[in-house]
Amino acid sequence: xxxxxxxxxxxxxxxxxxxxxxxxxxxxxxxxxxxxxxxxxxxxxxxxxxxxxxxxxxxxxxxxxxxxxxxxxxxxxxxxxxxxxxxxxxxxxxxxxxxxxxxxxxxxxxxxxxxxxxxxxxxxxxxxxxxxxxxxxxxxxxxxxxxxxxxxxxxxxxxxxxxxxxxxxxxxxxxxxxxxxxxxxxxxxxxx
Numbered sequence: 001x002x003x004x005x006x007x008x009x010x011x012x013x014x015x016x017x018x019x020x021x022x023x024x025x026x027x028x029x030x031x032x033x034x035x036x037x038x039x040x041x042x043x044x045x046x047x048x049x050x051x052x053x054x055x056x057x058x059x060x061x062x063x064x065x066x067x068x069x070x071x072x073x074x075x076x077x078x079x080x081x082x083x084x085x086x087x088x089x090x091x092x093x094x095x096x097x098x099x100x101x102x103x104x105x106x107x108x109x110x111x112x113x114x115x116x117x118x119x120x121x122x123x124x125x126x127x128x129x130x131x132x133x134x135x136x137x138x139x140x141x142x143x144x145x146x147x148x149x150x151x152x153x154x155x156x157x158x159x160x161x162x163x164x165x166x167x168x169x170x171x172x173x174x175x176x177x178x179x180x181x182x183x184x185x186x187x188x189x190x191x192x
Contacts, residue, residue, distance in 0.1 A: 002039035002051050004058065007160070009034050010152055011069055019173040027170040029078075031131060031150045032066040034058055034163045041088035041159035048092060052099045055163070059097075059104030062165050067108060070167060078144045078168035079105050081116055082131040084123040086156035094120030097163045105165060112136040113187050123162075126153050131166040137187035142178065143171025 013030045017023050036058070040048070067073055081101040083094030102116035117132035128151040135141035148166045156162045 002054055004036040004039065004051075004055060004161070006058070007035045007037070008152070008155065009062070009065070010150075011065065012148070012150060013069055014148070016173050021174040024173065025170065027168070027173050028070055029133070029146075029148045029166065029168045030066055030070050031148050031164055031166040032062045032069070033150055033152060034062055035152060035155040036161050036163065038086060038089045038093055038156075038159050038161045040090075040093055041086065044090075048096060052096055055096060055100035056104065058163065059100035059165075060108070062101075062163070063104040063108045066165055066167055070169060073109060075169040076109060076167050077136055077170065078133045078146070079109070079112070079116055079136055080131045080133040080148070080166045081105070081118050082129050082150070082164045082166070083120040084127055084129050084156050084162040084164075085120070086158045086160045087122060087124065088158040089122065089161065091120055091122055093161055094122075094163075096161075101163060101165055105167070109136060109167075111187065113189065114139045123156060125155060125157055126151065127156075129162075129164065131164055133166055133168050135171075141171070143175035144168070146172055
C-alpha cells in the first residue's frame, strides 16, 4: 500500500461580481489543492491502479472542505479536477486522481451525470494549472465552459504530486454564447 503523505492543503475561493458589464449575481469558483508525497517518484511502477483506492479518503476530505468553503452544496453546478506531478514522477501518476477525485465529488454533490473535466501535467515547482470546469449534469452547457487557475509557490517538489478539485456556483458572468442553457438541461445522458 503506497503512502501519499500529506504536506499541505491550499484553498482558493473567487467571487466575481462583473466582468466588464453591469454588476449582477455573484459567481463563486473555488479550488482545493493537496500536496502529497509521490510514492512512485524516481521509479517505474507497472501497476498503478491499486493506489487509487488509497487516495479515496483524500478525495472525500477535499470535496467536503471545498463544498463547505463554497457555503454548502446548494447552487454548486460546475466541477473539474487536476493534478501536477513533480519532475521525479510521470503524468500517469496524476491520472491516479481520476477515480478518487471525480467520484468523491459525484458522491457528495448528488446527481451529477456529466464527465468531470480534468487536466494534468508534469510540472516544476511553482507552476500553474488551469483546471477545466464544466456543468455537473450536461457537458454542452456553454455558460459553464471555464477554468480556474491554481498554483502553489513551493509545489510540486520533485517527489510530490498536487491533487486538485474545483467547483463553481453559476456559469460565466455575462455569458451570452447561446447553445444549451441551464434551464434546458435534461440531465439524462451527461451531455444535454
